[in-house]
Amino acid sequence: xxxxxxxxxxxxxxxxxxxxxxxxxxxxxxxxxxxxxxxxxxxxxxxxxxxxxxxxxxxxxxxxxxxxxxxxxxxxxxxxxxxxxxxxxxxxxxxxxxxxxxxxxxxxxxxxxxxxxxxxxxxxxxxxxxxxxxxxxxxxxxxxxxxxxxxx
Numbered sequence: 001x002x003x004x005x006x007x008x009x010x011x012x013x014x015x016x017x018x019x020x021x022x023x024x025x026x027x028x029x030x031x032x033x034x035x036x037x038x039x040x041x042x043x044x045x046x047x048x049x050x051x052x053x054x055x056x057x058x059x060x061x062x063x064x065x066x067x068x069x070x071x072x073x074x075x076x077x078x079x080x081x082x083x084x085x086x087x088x089x090x091x092x093x094x095x096x097x098x099x100x101x102x103x104x105x106x107x108x109x110x111x112x113x114x115x116x117x118x119x120x121x122x123x124x125x126x127x128x129x130x131x132x133x134x135x136x137x138x139x140x141x142x143x144x145x146x147x148x149x150x151x152x
Contacts, residue, residue, distance in 0.1 A: 006036045006048040013037065062102055062110065069099065070110050078116075085118075 023033040039047040
């Protein structure tokens, strides 16, 4: 639908109609019209199609080899009885093997993508009361520091 509107607008322009009347009647902006006119003049056969807004390359993405290394270390740690399997343990294993390591968030992203993130069965996220919880009407801080009521 949108592609047909673009083609129609340029056809009308080529027939001699003024740009302002074209984009006004189509309820489009001036920038919209001249963007598609510029694309038409580029000579591309698919000038009327949308272009991807995604980057052409991702220079900071982690390599497939590094992803496999992280996954294999995690699986190795999972197979050991009492071993820690978190990001810090993975980074330690990478350091021992002489490899550099990515950031914590990158390691977590790789593990999440492969479904290797496990929920904590001992302490589910909603079971603990926040340290900063206070009941309505109680004052937590005074000018001299913590109040006694906040500590007890």
